[in-house]
Amino acid sequence: MWEKDNSIYQVKEIRTKTTCYLGVGAIDKIDPIMERLSALGHRTVLVVSGRSSYRTCWDKVQKAFERHSVSYVHYDRITPNPTVDSVDEAVALAREAKATAVVAIGGGSPIDAAKSAAILMENPGWDARDLYQLKFVPEKASPLVAINLTHGTGTEVDRFAVVSIPEREYKPAIAYDCIYPMFAIDDPALMTSLPADQTRFVSIDAVNHVIEASTTVAASPYSLLLARETVRLVAEHLPRALKDPTDLEARYYLLYASMIAGVAFDNGLLHLTHALEHPLSGVRPDLAHGLGLAMIVPAVVKNVYPAKPHALAEVLSPIAPGLKGDPSEAMEAARALEDWLFSVGVTSKLSQEGFGEEHIRKLVNLAKETPSLDTLLALSPVEATDQVIEDIYRTSLKPLPR
Template identity: 45%
Template sequence: EVRANPSTALIDRCIDLSRKFGTQAFIAIGGGSVIDTAKIAAIMLGYPEASCEQLMQYQFFPEQSAPVVAINLTHGTGSETNHFGVAGIDEKNYKPAIGFEEMYPLYSIDDPNLMASLPLNQTRYVTLDALTHAIEAATAKGAGPFSKTLSIKSADLIFRYFPRILRDLNDREARYYLAFASMLAGISFDNGGLHLGHALEHPISAMKPGVPHGLGLAVLLPEVLDTIYPAAQEILDEILQPIRRTEAGIKTKAGIKEVIKQWLAEVGLATTMGDLGFEQEDVATLTDLVYTTPGIQYMLDSTPVAVSPETVARIFRNSLS
């Protein structure tokens, strides 16, 4: 029953079923949505008087969790490596992110052979998620040498092997290095944190749960990079170096927004918020959700530039087309 962008109602049903069968540990076999569901349910198992919605709104702070074994089937979310979890509160259009030390999986398995059946579009979306993790973790206010080093390597591998996997979904070497890149990015943002792109994407896939998280990030990425570039020019130039050079090895003079737009088109992710069904009238609602959804403010605070409601609304407006 676990869908992409899982809801608190679904996790509550998972918890009820777990209690019925006397569950003492969870084995999560799937991508980030499945692993997040297990991580959150593992906490809730020990708090029968509370609801998942309360946890996702930081209305209580857990001190225990059942063990989780994460068998990861995608190369994108990094959930198998970190202490974060996401679940939507559908009736409020909230998609909060929570983070507690108790949420680390006890064991995690990343086997690229288990990812070989990922279809084309899902391959695109999860890889873009991993790239965004690398970019944000390296440019967040909490970024340090460790997270920056991991992010640079992760992005380099993605730029190298992403085109290969799109040409041949059975390329096991490409799957291996994309899985490795995703793992590095997951560890990186577990240390450095995330910021503007994820803060703005969560309301998008909260309002429209059918929108894959990675696709939502893709439509925002050009405007997000353009916004943060003045404060993170050096590290962004280093991360994006592989796609800022022509085939002749000459550094392009195009701006960062144009460079990333061209690359997104090359990998089949030239999509806008308008393509996802959003209109100008939705900008105010989306902007409000950025500031009212629990757990998003910390991402805004981690952004390397000052972010105001006007900044958020501008990014949404410019991403419509």
């Protein structure tokens, strides 16, 4: 059915690049990866992580370093919604040690910070604020290995990174070919200790990726193919992982869903949900990205469904069965999506997270002014006017009317 929304005369770019090792025990691949890096002359690396989660695999990583005579410096102060200041600190550490490659250990925040550091290590004279205010276009970065510890962002296989500029309340995104990780490790056994809320939020991030990637003006048959499978896998396996966090099969398929969702938006790109969430967590750095997305995606679907009814009816069918691809179903589709989010335990709306009518104008301005978000807004299947953006934020203050 989605074929009705796809133009065969619009040439699409199909991307797959990173070598990703997926499966229980994939962490053991760190040994041949370090052997490869050492053979290429990278004998000192910068390790980027959060304060504690890296310990789930640190013993094997350290042993691989030792076995292949790779020394390291470790920056372990990355927080959720990482900042340009943290990136600059990591880069300073790398330069002092003369590191020539980067190993990221963690979820989206450490990997995105590591990608940013990898660019700056190869581009002296610039800092992270320059990078995220788009003051230069990097063409090279230090080689990067991503050991992924969450099943949501897909950043381990794509060319995107997000870092905040706190004094401006900006949360821009960058996308450059030079920051595809050289290797990625997706091992579900490293994710069984994820707390329930983080399990929910990262999985919802993956669903958001494909709702957008299948409906941008750049969406392709490839991004649509990956989108429905992502939603099917998350709908089936998220409840299992919430019931039993140690269920390796559930974690595996959530991780696979996250990975293919990363490939989907690397190709189809993103639009309104991410462009409008970034101002939320730019203003509130403690707000989980996946929660921010969950609060606004039903209103996004309500607004874009009439423009992409066939694609959304197919992509959402695992969680919203019965949609026929009629533009008049927009509210029905949005309510079904919100009901599914509530069913997996994500019931908050913006008003419950401290946002009110008085914040809407500021959020609209940030969506329009934050570097790079204009690119996402331009990819929306409906024109991202101030009125559309205001409607999404306003509708998201409370549950949809029934």
